Amino acid sequence: MxxxxxxxxxxxxxxxxxxxxxxxxxxxxxxxxxxxxxxxxxxxxxxxxxxxxxxxxxxxxxxxxxxxxxxxxxxxxxxxxxxxxxxxxxxxxxxxxxxxxxxxxxxxxxxxxxxxxxxxxxxxxxxxxxxxxxxFDQSQRKDQWQIVVSPDPAEGGVWINQDARMALTKLSAGKDITFTPAFEGNGIYLFVLDGEVEVEGKKLERRDALGLSEIKDVSIHAVSGAELLAIEVPMFA
The missing domain is CATH 2.60.120.10 (Jelly Rolls)
Structure with a gap:
């Protein structure tokens, strides 16, 4: 990782x-x-x-x-x-x-x-x-991921010309959630819209971000009530 x-x-x-x-x-x-x-x-x-x-x-x-x-x-x-x-x-x-x-x-x-x-x-x-x-019904992202951008129409997001996805969540304090890429080899860019979370031992606060690659999934812990955007994208140099 x-x-x-x-x-x-x-x-x-x-x-x-x-x-x-x-x-x-x-x-x-x-x-x-x-x-x-x-x-x-x-x-x-x-x-x-x-x-x-x-x-x-x-x-x-x-x-x-x-x-x-x-x-x-x-x-x-x-x-x-x-x-x-x-x-x-x-x-x-x-x-x-x-x-x-x-x-x-x-x-x-x-x-x-x-x-x-x-x-x-x-x-x-x-x-x-x-x-x-x-x-999008924002209540549907409460303590779960709501896919808002995806190349797969079945996921319900707007279509993108790339093997990439974007998802939003509103987490309750103390909640744990995992994000798993749909495409092998993709990286994950986690952007904290509000609140504080812990990811792989790293604390992230409002507008901090963490890029992760060579990873199958990532677990996130909400230190406080938090809102996050996950952006999954193909990786290249």
Whole structure:
């Protein structure tokens, strides 16, 4: 088993007024040679967008882009003709494929919105751009994993063009839970949204993360009430 600890305090940080963002991996003007990606996981940005603020229309290609609102809602519009609101409890994915343009704005003119922007390298290049969005019953992640992103439609998550999965859980204090990858050789990136957990003898607090590879499963103990995101991805150098 190999582990990499990603302390919350060591994330990159930018504040443009309308956007206050923390980067788990190198992004924009922030570059860290040891934090470029974890396997196929390329970006995990923790974005707080001021009321009325947002990202103007911009292009992407050959990337799987997942948006998970934690607070508030994001107004989305893209070149596939999709336009709508992504609320807390929703998960949205864009397969940028051969090329897509989109914009993202805080749906509120007054209250800030906090969302995770996650990029995963695709399995197949230059596919036709696509969009998917789903609303999840958050009570179904109480002390268990709720799969929200998966290449297997039977798991109930939004579809991703990669052998990768994402799952959310809300753990009660003292609860133990195990995450098992669906694909042999995949790594697991555990991101603590809130609370405190213990993983393989390591204590993780709010916004800390732990990358694990060469592992069949991982056991997590909730020191306090906690919320976690597990990202399972193929590993490569």
């Amino acid at each position: 190999k582990t990499i600890f990603y302390p919350a305090a060591e994330r990159g940080h930018v504040n443009f007024g309308w956007l206050d963002s923390y980067h788990s991996f190198s992004f924009g003007n922030w570059h860290h040679p040891e934090k470029v990606h974890f396997g196929a996981l390329r970006v995990l940005n923790d974005d707080v967008v001021k009321g009325g603020g947002g990202f103007d229309t911009h292009p992407h290609d050959n990337m799987e882009i997942v948006s998970i609102p934690l607070k508030g809602a994001i107004a989305h519009k893209d070149s596939t003709g999709t336009e709508g609101i992504v609320y807390s409890g929703d998960v949205q994915i864009m397969s940028a494929g051969s090329g897509i343009r989109h914009s993202e704005y805080n749906a509120s003119h007054y209250d800030p919105a906090n969302f995770l922007q996650i990029w995963v390298f695709p399995k197949q290049q230059n596919i036709r751009p696509r969009h998917d969005q789903r609303t």
